[in-house]
Amino acid sequence: MLLFLALIIGCDTPTTEDRPYDLDRDGVWGVIDCDDDNPEIGRPLTYWIDVDADGHGSWDHTITSCDDPGPLYLAGPLGEPDCDDNDPEIGPCSEVVQP
Ligand SMILES: [Ca+2]
Numbered sequence: 001m002l003l004f005l006a007l008i009i010g011c012d013t014p015t016t017e018d019r020p021y022d023l024d025r026d027g028v029w030g031v032i033d034c035d036d037d038n039p040e041i042g043r044p045l046t047y048w049i050d051v052d053a054d055g056h057g058s059w060d061h062t063i064t065s066c067d068d069p070g071p072l073y074l075a076g077p078l079g080e081p082d083c084d085d086n087d088p089e090i091g092p093c094s095e096v097v098q099p
């Protein structure tokens with residue numbers, strides 16, 4: 001009995017970093033799952049910077065994170081990038097009227 005208790009007490013609680021399994025069975029391994037106890041939350045998202053806040057992101061700076069980096073960033077697929085991310089009047093290059 002003492003050996004059994006010693007084995008239980010000796011076990012460390014696994015952290016996200018050392019869990020190579022999928023506790024919530026959402027198909028995302030524990031080491032990369034933003035919350036391995038919640039099947040509604042999976043991989044980190046890629047965020048694109050949108051300096052001029054026109055709704056079109058830029059390749060200039062991206063972040064892959066479990067947490068929302070703030071209002072300067074858009075989440076999800078980039079789509080067509082902003083042709084000038086310092087001018088809210090200019091969106092994707094395909095929408096820019098050539099003189
Ligand atoms: Ca999850």
Ligand SMILES: [Ca+2]
Pocket residue numbers: 049050051052053054055056057058082084085086
């Ligand atoms: Ca923009």
